[in-house]
């Protein structure tokens with residue numbers, strides 16, 4: 001919300017463009033008095049619509065890159081816990097990688113790759129289907 005008021009007050013010197021990290025345009029605004037007030041007006045409208053969007057849905061605006069599913073946050077937390085356990089030496093690298101694969105549901109980690117022949121086996125397989133080696 002503060003962005004809108006700052007744009008309203010300082011938009012003529014390119015505040016909004018600097019805020020958006022468009023530094024070249026910011027300087028241009030500064031030199032041309034907010035593109036002769038036109039750019040200033042556009043920025044104020046942009047900031048206004050952003051403010052309205054933020055008021056309507058604060059979470060979406062503040063964290064647009066956050067995963068939309070509510071369950072994924074706890075998955076990330078869980079993964080972080082496993083990472084901590086790994087760092088503390090409470091679990092092995094393999095256990096961590098497997099847990100990570102389960103949590104992230106990464107297709108590449110759904111398999112147990114045989115360390116002797118490289119064959120992909122089912123995740124819960126006890127031994128390699130190709131060479132019969134014991135799987136972790």
Ligand SMILES: [Zn+2]
Pocket residue numbers: 114115116117118119128129130131132133
């Ligand atoms: Zn094998």
